[in-house]
Amino acid sequence: MKRLRYAVALLAAVATALSVTACGGDDGTKQNDKGELEIWIRQAADSDSAKTAQRLAEAFTKASGIPTKVVAIFDDFETKLQQQGAQHKLPDIVINDTAQLGNMQSQGWLREVNKSTFGGGDKISERAWKAATATDGKYYGVPFSAQAFLLLVRADWRKKLNLPEPKSWADLAALASAFTKNDPDGNGKADTAGFDIPGTTQRGYMSWYASSYIWGNGGDFIEAAGTGKWKPAINNAKSVEAVQWLQDRFCDDKSVNAGAVNNNTTIAHEVFEKNQAGIYLVGPYVLARFVKSLGTDKVEAIPLPAGPSGGPGALAEGENVYLMAGSDNQTGQQKFAEFATSVEGQKIGMNADNNGAIVRLPVNTGVDMASVRQDPRWQTFKKVYDDAGVYTPPVPNWAPFRQTSADAINAVMADCGADVKTAMDKLAGQLGDLLSKQSALG
Numbered sequence: 001m002k003r004l005r006y007a008v009a010l011l012a013a014v015a016t017a018l019s020v021t022a023c024g025g026d027d028g029t030k031q032n033d034k035g036e037l038e039i040w041i042r043q044a045a046d047s048d049s050a051k052t053a054q055r056l057a058e059a060f061t062k063a064s065g066i067p068t069k070v071v072a073i074f075d076d077f078e079t080k081l082q083q084q085g086a087q088h089k090l091p092d093i094v095i096n097d098t099a100q101l102g103n104m105q106s107q108g109w110l111r112e113v114n115k116s117t118f119g120g121g122d123k124i125s126e127r128a129w130k131a132a133t134a135t136d137g138k139y140y141g142v143p144f145s146a147q148a149f150l151l152l153v154r155a156d157w158r159k160k161l162n163l164p165e166p167k168s169w170a171d172l173a174a175l176a177s178a179f180t181k182n183d184p185d186g187n188g189k190a191d192t193a194g195f196d197i198p199g200t201t202q203r204g205y206m207s208w209y210a211s212s213y214i215w216g217n218g219g220d221f222i223e224a225a226g227t228g229k230w231k232p233a234i235n236n237a238k239s240v241e242a243v244q245w246l247q248d249r250f251c252d253d254k255s256v257n258a259g260a261v262n263n264n265t266t267i268a269h270e271v272f273e274k275n276q277a278g279i280y281l282v283g284p285y286v287l288a289r290f291v292k293s294l295g296t297d298k299v300e301a302i303p304l305p306a307g308p309s310g311g312p313g314a315l316a317e318g319e320n321v322y323l324m325a326g327s328d329n330q331t332g333q334q335k336f337a338e339f340a341t342s343v344e345g346q347k348i349g350m351n352a353d354n355n356g357a358i359v360r361l362p363v364n365t366g367v368d369m370a371s372v373r374q375d376p377r378w379q380t381f382k383k384v385y386d387d388a389g390v391y392t393p394p395v396p397n398w399a400p401f402r403q404t405s406a407d408a409i410n411a412v413m414a415d416c417g418a419d420v421k422t423a424m425d426k427l428a429g430q431l432g433d434l435l436s437k438q439s440a441l442g
Helices: 001-021 048-064 077-086 097-108 124-131 153-161 169-181 203-214 237-253 265-273 283-294 330-341 343-350 377-388 401-414 420-437
Strands: 037-043 066-074 095-096 140-146 148-156 194-198 223-224 230-232 277-282 299-302 314-323
Touching: 001 066, 001 283, 037 048, 037 077, 037 283, 037 330, 048 066, 048 140, 048 343, 077 097, 095 330, 095 401, 097 314, 097 401, 124 140, 140 203, 140 330, 140 377, 148 169, 148 377, 153 299, 169 194, 169 237, 194 265, 203 230, 203 237, 203 314, 203 401, 223 314, 230 420, 237 401, 237 420, 265 343, 283 299, 283 377, 299 377, 330 343, 401 420
Parallel strands: 037 066, 037 095, 194 277
Antiparallel strands: 095 314, 140 314, 148 277, 148 299, 223 230
16 A cells, blocks of 8 residues: 555656656746737836837737747836845746846746747847856847947037047046136126036946946956955045046036936936037937037037046946746747847847937847947947946846945045045945855955
C-alpha cells in the first residue's frame, strides 16, 4: 500500500512538473501567449509622446496578433508603480528610465534578459546595452532609446550680441553673462538670464543637471574600487571645481534664471520658450517642441565644452523596455521588446522630426537616422552621445544617490555663503554610507 501511495505521489509530481513546463513561466505563473500586454510608459496621458507609444503598440499588435493596452502616466509614476508592486499586480511591460533599473531589479520586479538569445540583440549598440546591465553583470532590460545632453542656445540672441559659440567654460560663462546683462531680446528690459536650470531637489533634478558639468570636468559622484565596488569621488578636486563653477554662476555672475533652485523641467521648458533664459542644458526630447514654439532659426545645438580640468563628458541616459515579473504572457513580453527595438519599431518611436518622440536616439545600429530625421541638430546629439556620453554607475540602486546629491548641490546653489568643498566632503560621507548599505563600498 505504501508503494502504491508513493507511485501515485510520484506520478502526480511528474504531472505537475510537466504542467509547469508547458503552461508556466520562468516564475511558475500560468501562461497565455495570446494574453493582453499592459504597457506602462512615463509620459503624460494624451500627450504627443503617449500617442506615439500607442502607435507603436498598435503596430506590434498588427504584426503579432497579441493585444496591448498602453497606460501613460507622468506624475508620480514611480509611486504608482510601487503601489502595483506591493499588490503583486505589476504591468507586463514598463518603458522607463535607464536609471530606474537598479531600483526595480533590487525589488525583484524584473525578469532577466538573455542577450545571446534575444532576437536582434546583436543589432543593439554595446553602449546602450551597458545601460541595461545591473551590478551583477546581468541584463534586466532591453535598450529602447538613448540620449545625451548638450546646450540648446538662443542663436538669435548670440548673433545679435556678436558672440562666438562657446568652446570653453570661460566662453560659456561670458555668453551667459551677456544674455543676462546686454538685453539680447532688444525689448529694453532687464528680463533675460543666461542659464535655464531645473535645479529643484524633486526627483533629483539638481544632481541630474549638474552631472554633465561634473563628468565634463573629469569628476564623478563615485568611482570604481574593484569589481562591483565603489568609493565616493564627489569631493575630489575636479568634482568640487565643477560644483564651484556652477555656484559662481548662481552667486557671482547671477546669470541663472530666477527661481532655478525650485524649478523642475516642466517649468524650465517654459522659461526657455518664453524668452526668459537662453542656454538650456537638456536632452533632444524637447528639440521639436522648441523649434515649433520659437522657430527653427532661433535654436542651435552646441556640445557642452570640456571643463578646465577634464572632459568632455555629458549625461547619457534613455529608456529601457523592462519585462516585468509575474506576467502571464512572457513570450509576448519578449516579442514586444524585440519589435520595439527592431528597425520598424525604432522608426515609429522616433516619430521623424515631429514632437512626441519616445525614441530619441535609436539604439538599433541598422537605423539610418538621417533618413528618418532631416533636422541636422539630431546628428549633433548623436555625436555627443557617441563621443562623450556617460551613464550613471551601475550600483544596485542609483535613485538614493541621485536624490542625496541633489539635496546637497541644491543647498550650495541656494546659499551663496556655503563652502562648496565642505559641502562636498559631507556629501562624500553620505554617498559612502549609501554604498555601504548596498554592500557596494570598496
